[in-house]
Amino acid sequence: MAIDRMEIDDAGANPKRLAEAITKQLGDTPCAVPVRQIAADIDIYEIREEPLNGLAGCLIVPEDKSEGAIAVDGRMGEERKRYTIGHEIGHYVNPMHRASSPEGFKCSRKDMLTDNAKPGDRHAKMEVEANQFAAELLMPEAWVRRFLRPKVGLDIEHIFELAAMFEVSKEAAARRYLTFAGEPAAVVFSHDGKIRYVKKTDDFPRLSVWNGQPMPADCYSLTNNKGQGEITDVVESVGHQWLDTSRGLSLGEQTVSQAKGFRMTLLTVEFEQEEDEWEAPRFQR
Ligand SMILES: [Zn+2]
Structure with a gap:
């Protein structure tokens, strides 16, 4: 079963709704969510694992987000890699998220824990939302x-x-x-x-x-x-x-x-x- 990207595109910008647009396509049997397969289904053409300097993961994506590539720190355990991939997919599918650098979204280990943002802090807000998305995606309510x-x-x-x-x-x-x-x-x-x-x-x-x-x-x-x-x-x-x-x-x-x-x-x-x-x-x- 492949994830239909159209359903995600209709979900708006709310992280929980975005994640649900994916998880509702997974069937009814609770399982370890196949996060790499989901990424492939929605046109993330590569997930590279390599040592990243101080980062947990990044997302390289063109302006129109028609496709993307993810890199995760290869030294992390599989569970943390899965969470990081979920987090980067959260940036990828959210229409309000824009990379702050030409190299794409660069997410530190600290970003993976950000759970609140001061008013006007756009970066923190995006990190909070990517974390909400990752939690909802990997552990559906x-x-x-x-x-x-x-x-x-x-x-x-x-x-x-x-x-x-x-x-x-x-x-x-x-x-x-x-x-x-x-x-x-x-x-x-x-x-x-x-x-x-x-x-x-x-x-x-x-x-x-x-x-x-x-x-x-x-x-x-x-x-x-x-x-x-x-x-x-x-x-x-x-x-x-x-x-x-x-x-x-x-x-x-x-x-x-x-x-x-x-x-x-x-x-x-x-x-x-x-x-x-x-x-x-x-x-x-
Ligand atoms: Zn991030």
Whole structure:
């Protein structure tokens, strides 16, 4: 089955709608989205893999976007290559995206994580949209929802299953997972004990840590004794280690150490029910 480019051309400039114009053509069986085949179907004539200096990927494309070529950093793992290809296709199919240099779109590793843009920052806006597109393309909403429906609670295990199912990095899967969390949650991505960045749901309480800082001393993520790749249980954590104010809630912490000093920590909160205070019965005289 080949992807029909006409359907994409009718989808406008919204990244989610653009991705859906492709994924709805993939059939009904959840799978690792064949991102290279999709690229070929929509006239991307080459995907070159080579060491790219500081870039994750680029898209070389003429003004009219009648065809294109993608280069990805060949040193990345397959999951990250797939995401980068998805990101570049996002620039390719979006009619509002224009390359800022004659050599085309050049996307850094940082661009692959851009999730917000200041007003007027056109470059950042395009990167945000290419990332939204890549997430929607590689982890289609309908398939993710179907996968999550029978799951109870929030668990890093679900993130790992999503990553395996869609052949994406655990990090990309974690970001997508939070979109559908349905309850307050945050994922802290760290490296060698330092916080790289945090992704959280809008209703998650304010954190007391920020990017670039060491993780809280004595937090369970640092003190547990699981080996690499072993997901811990969810433990009740000390709220103030992570949160600005932790009154009236209990904080769940679950973590896993990954290769090369990387770590993922899932934080969840439960708001404690205020117990009805006993009131002395009143007697009427
Ligand atoms: Zn980009």
